[in-house]
Every structure is written in structure tokens, then in C-alpha cells.
Amino acid sequence: MARVRVLPESARSPGRQETESALSLAHRMPRLVLEARRVAANLAHGIHGRRRAGIGETFWQFRPFVAGEAAQRIDWRRSGRDDRLYVREREWETAQTVWFWIDRSASMGYASDLAQASKIERAIVLGMALASCFVEGGERVGMLGLMSPRATRRIAETMAQTLVADRASLEEDLPPQAAVAPQHEAILISDFLSPARDIATMVEGISSRGARGHLVMIVDPVEETFPFQGQAVLHDLEDGLSLRIGDATAWGKAYRLRLEQHRAELQELARRRGWTLTIHRTDRPASEAALRLMTLVATSRGIGVGGR
Structure with missing residues (x-):
């Protein structure tokens, strides 16, 4: 049977004071930053999709002239190399802003021995890795309620410091x-x-002015499969409640059905608002979720994965 553990508050909290526990998130943050940079390095540059034709000064590509376009757009030097007319396109230079929010509540401290990392560690690594990729492509990154948008190349470190300094939203x-x-x-x-x-109220509030969005659900494999048998005690990590059950196998069937219904409601919410829902298990590499998110962002902006 899979063993589970729940990280203490010091492991979820980027608290201002170090504790004796090596599980302190502040203590582990440098390792998480390095892991985020490793994940970001594995993603193809430009997949976020900012490279596209538009108003700007930076050369992007030549493309064939289309009948009906203004003649002044023709690049005569390039066109003189063969018998076709070409237009010099410039790259779109309007930086977009991506806002992140990373849940650090009690339930995110859950981890089983089937997982590669706790939910909170995976969420932080995934968020910082994605932020690094966006900034590398010229985007600005902010954190809802915590950090204004910025485009520093040290965005992973900046996000880590922001989390370490914040206790109010823990x-x-x-x-x-x-x-x-x-x-x-x-x-x-x-x-x-x-x-x-x-969740629906929150999504509708954030998207009320037309913003696009993506929900990334982090789950432990034990949370998803509920592989328990016999008597068990369930603990509510958010409210501190406990429930003793006599037949975990039968209870697990109802639990999995309830979980499926909950996800179906979130999927419908995302569809209705034009958002996306990604479910990422912590026994899978963080790079899988990161690549999917980069692709979803590119798709939501109406461009291909390659940025063209």
C-alpha cells in the first residue's frame, strides 16, 4: 500500500524565519530554482508564440509579395536575387503579460511515495520554469496579488524571493x-x-475583462487512485477534520466518482470561459506539463507551436 505524508507548514511556507527542519521551503528554494531552470532549458525557445508578423523594427522573415499589397512594402534588394517579389516582415514587438498564481495552502503539502515531488514543489517548479520561458521570449511576468509584471532574466529568482517574503496568502x-x-x-x-x-466565481472574476486563462491541476497519484483497503482515517488538511471509515475499498469507488464529476465541472467551466484545464500528476516529469502549457498558450493566441 502506498505511504503518504503531509508536509508541515514550514515546508509550504516560505516563512521569514528558518526552522530546524530541512523541509523549510525557504531552505529548499535554491534547489527548486535550479530545477525550474533545468525544465525551462528543455523547452524549445519561441514556443510561447511571440514571434509573429506585426508592427516593429526587428527583422523577422521575407515572404512572397501578395497582389493587392502596397508596393512600398516590397524589399527590392531581396527581390532582385530571383524573379519573385518579396516583402520584409518585422516581428511583433508588443510584449504581453502572463500572470501566475501558485496555491500554497495545506492540501498542496500532500505527497505519497509514488510521486516524484510534493504538490507544492511541483507547482513552484512548474510556475518558475514557465515564467523563465516567457521572459526569455520577451514577455512580462507577474504574480497575482504579489508581484507586478516584469521582464527580468532572473524571473525565477524573483518569484522565489516573492514567495519567501509572503505569508499572508499561505x-x-x-x-x-x-x-x-x-x-x-x-x-x-x-x-x-x-x-x-x-472556482467558477474566481475564474469569471479574472476573465471578466476578456483575459485568457489556464487552470493547472496538480494531483498526487494516490489522490487520484485512492488505493486504500480496510479501515482508514481521512484527514481534511484545510479544515483539520478527520473521518474514520470502515471500508476504504467501497468508499474509494464513491470518491473516484465524485472526483470525476468535479473535474467534469471544471472542464465545462474552462470550455465556457474559453480557458484550458491541464491535469498534471506528480509521478510524471514537470517538463510534460510545461510543454503542454506552452503549446496551449501559443494556441490560445492563434499561432502555431513554432511561433509562426
Whole structure:
């Protein structure tokens, strides 16, 4: 039977004071930053899709002239090399903003021996890796309720420092209600175990001005399969409640059905608002979820994975 553990608050909290426990998130943050950079390095540059034709000064590519276009757009030097007319296209230079929110509530401290990492560690690594890729491509990255948008190459370290300094939102399992500007992107990373109606209210608030968004659900494989038998005691990590059950096998069937219904509601919510839902298990590499998210962002902007 799989063993599980729950990280203490010091392991989820980027608290200002170090504890004797080596599980302190502040203590582990340098390792998480390095892991995030490794994941980011494995992703193809430009997949986020900012490289596309538009108004700007930076040369992007030549393309064949199309009948009906203004003649002044023709690049005569390039066209003189063969018998076709070419237009010099410039790269779109309007940087977009991507907002992140990373759940650090009690349930994110859950980890089983089937997982590669705890949910909170995976969420932080995934968020910092994605942020690094966006900044590398010229985007700005902010953190909802914590950090204004910026484009520093040390965005992973900046996000880590922001989390280390923040304690106020440690027990918040949903992001703050704040409408995100049109054309901006929101990436929310959590286990999303809150009631679907509360998540819907949050999503509708963030997207009320037309922002796009992506829900990233982090799950431990034990949470998903519930492989317990016989008598068991279930603990509510958010409210501190406990429930003793006599037949874990039978209870697990009802649990898995409830989980499936919850995810179906979130999928419908995402579809209705034009968002996406990604389910990432912590026994899978972080790079899988990162690549999927980069592809979803590119698709939501109406461009291909290659950025063209």
C-alpha cells in the first residue's frame, strides 16, 4: 500500500524565519530554482508564440509579395536575387503579460511515495520554469496579488524571493479576485479541490475583462487512485477534520466518482470561459506539463507551436 505524508507548514511556507527542519521551503528554494531552470532549458525557445508578423523594427522573415499589397512594402534588394517579389516582415514587438498564481495552502503539502515531488514543489517548479520561458521570449511576468509584471532574466529568482517574503496568502486556496486586462494571460496552478462554484466565481472574476486563462491541476497519484483497503482515517488538511471509515475499498469507488464529476465541472467551466484545464500528476516529469502549457498558450493566441 502506498505511504503518504503531509508536509508541515514550514515546508509550504516560505516563512521569514528558518526552522530546524530541512523541509523549510525557504531552505529548499535554491534547489527548486535550479530545477525550474533545468525544465525551462528543455523547452524549445519561441514556443510561447511571440514571434509573429506585426508592427516593429526587428527583422523577422521575407515572404512572397501578395497582389493587392502596397508596393512600398516590397524589399527590392531581396527581390532582385530571383524573379519573385518579396516583402520584409518585422516581428511583433508588443510584449504581453502572463500572470501566475501558485496555491500554497495545506492540501498542496500532500505527497505519497509514488510521486516524484510534493504538490507544492511541483507547482513552484512548474510556475518558475514557465515564467523563465516567457521572459526569455520577451514577455512580462507577474504574480497575482504579489508581484507586478516584469521582464527580468532572473524571473525565477524573483518569484522565489516573492514567495519567501509572503505569508499572508499561505492559507488561500484560490487567487485574489482581480480582473486581468484584455489580451493578458493567467496561469493558475493548484490542486483545485475547492467547490466548483467557488472556482467558477474566481475564474469569471479574472476573465471578466476578456483575459485568457489556464487552470493547472496538480494531483498526487494516490489522490487520484485512492488505493486504500480496510479501515482508514481521512484527514481534511484545510479544515483539520478527520473521518474514520470502515471500508476504504467501497468508499474509494464513491470518491473516484465524485472526483470525476468535479473535474467534469471544471472542464465545462474552462470550455465556457474559453480557458484550458491541464491535469498534471506528480509521478510524471514537470517538463510534460510545461510543454503542454506552452503549446496551449501559443494556441490560445492563434499561432502555431513554432511561433509562426
